[in-house]
Amino acid sequence: MFTQQDTAILRPLATRVAQLAQHPRNDILRQLWRDHTSLRGERPMIFVSPEGSWRELLPQHILRCQDAAARSLEYDLRQRIYRAEMIADDVPIERTVLIPRVTLPINAGWGLVPRRVDSTAPEGAWAYEPVVQSPADWKKLKKPQLDIDEQGVQARFLAVQEAVGDILDVRLTDCTNFSFHMMHIYCDFRGLSNMMLDLYDEPEMVHDVIAFLTDGMQGLLDELRQYNLIDLNTGPQYHYTGGLGYTHDLPQPDFDPAHVRTVDVWGAAEAQEFAQISPDMHEEFILQYERKLLENFGLNGYGCCDDLTHKLDNVLKIRNLRRVAVCPWADVEQCANRLGRDYIMTWKPQPAYLAGETYDAAFVEDYLTRELQKGAHGRMEIILRDTHTCHNDPRRFTQFVASARNAIQRVHGMSEHLWV
Numbered sequence: 001m002f003t004q005q006d007t008a009i010l011r012p013l014a015t016r017v018a019q020l021a022q023h024p025r026n027d028i029l030r031q032l033w034r035d036h037t038s039l040r041g042e043r044p045m046i047f048v049s050p051e052g053s054w055r056e057l058l059p060q061h062i063l064r065c066q067d068a069a070a071r072s073l074e075y076d077l078r079q080r081i082y083r084a085e086m087i088a089d090d091v092p093i094e095r096t097v098l099i100p101r102v103t104l105p106i107n108a109g110w111g112l113v114p115r116r117v118d119s120t121a122p123e124g125a126w127a128y129e130p131v132v133q134s135p136a137d138w139k140k141l142k143k144p145q146l147d148i149d150e151q152g153v154q155a156r157f158l159a160v161q162e163a164v165g166d167i168l169d170v171r172l173t174d175c176t177n178f179s180f181h182m183m184h185i186y187c188d189f190r191g192l193s194n195m196m197l198d199l200y201d202e203p204e205m206v207h208d209v210i211a212f213l214t215d216g217m218q219g220l221l222d223e224l225r226q227y228n229l230i231d232l233n234t235g236p237q238y239h240y241t242g243g244l245g246y247t248h249d250l251p252q253p254d255f256d257p258a259h260v261r262t263v264d265v266w267g268a269a270e271a272q273e274f275a276q277i278s279p280d281m282h283e284e285f286i287l288q289y290e291r292k293l294l295e296n297f298g299l300n301g302y303g304c305c306d307d308l309t310h311k312l313d314n315v316l317k318i319r320n321l322r323r324v325a326v327c328p329w330a331d332v333e334q335c336a337n338r339l340g341r342d343y344i345m346t347w348k349p350q351p352a353y354l355a356g357e358t359y360d361a362a363f364v365e366d367y368l369t370r371e372l373q374k375g376a377h378g379r380m381e382i383i384l385r386d387t388h389t390c391h392n393d394p395r396r397f398t399q400f401v402a403s404a405r406n407a408i409q410r411v412h413g414m415s416e417h418l419w420v
Helices: 004-021 024-037 051-057 068-087 135-140 150-164 182-190 192-201 203-226 279-294 309-315 332-339 361-374 395-412
Strands: 046-048 096-100 115-117 127-129 169-173 266-269 299-302 321-326 344-347 379-384
Touching: 004 068, 004 150, 046 395, 051 068, 068 150, 068 395, 096 150, 127 182, 135 203, 150 169, 182 192, 182 203, 182 279, 192 203, 203 279, 266 279, 279 299, 279 309, 309 321, 309 332, 321 332, 332 344, 332 361, 332 379, 361 395, 379 395
Parallel strands: 046 379, 096 169, 266 299, 299 321, 321 344, 344 379
Antiparallel strands: 115 127
């Protein structure tokens, strides 16, 4: 349980979140997201993820709780308040606190431990230090199993429930994140440059490893099914490709709340390490395997920070595809021509415009307007990610959202909702 001092810090924050969550705007936003992801919306939605910039928006030194779990909750609550009061994007403020029992591992549990060479600069880029030096090293791979710390999860749930459960809705959840990053895993163990050479020098080895990783991930899904550990991600959960999970189209009409299935939830996959790899090799070495995993899900998203403009023919073969990432370097007009109104373009504008010494709001608004015009015949959402710094100027996120709203209005006209 949390100390009295930590609880006394958390309760006013929880009360403020509960107050913000009661605003009618949140119901409207949920409905707009559901319409949007169900291909009924008429205007782009806006989601801002400060990511690394949270260090500048809410520095760790402002936290007052002492216990690690209490500090984590404190930070979560402060982020919600900051989002509502300062960023003011299209993310509804929820009064739920979700305590996950289980998550899918990415590079853990495979029998190898990745190593990295850290930067000498604070928050600088790291480099891979390959642990697989020869094909024989891949024999150390093993298929992972779910690892649930039931005692630890219950302890955290009870602590949060006791501290703020009369103010917020505290819930235990099962697995809600079903995103697959198999090329990420390959590179964690082998290195990025080595991976690119392997495609030419050791193609069968690459196929063997990716097939093994695919089987391992499918085994984890089967284990989740066996132990009934799948939960809905059709609400405030972030969907990996971009945006939120709210939708009219999930769960399925025959949904049983006591037994959530993969067909009732969103899935996602990406292989951004293949940004410089040709469409044919992308299909051969990773996409065909990702499609097999994504066949499990009711709706899917694909892509991350890599340009998929010339890879869409193969991407569109994914079953139940709904979202496609359109990165800052993609051709928005070409993507809109190919995706039309049948898919959501998860457009990720250039985050570097928020990172420099100065921020030019007029330039950003013109940029957003131009790109929205290029994609106006498709279905776009504006997902600002990878903002690892705002040059210690938190106002830039507020200004960005204002610019995005102005740009949307210039392209799509006035909204019936004043803030949208």
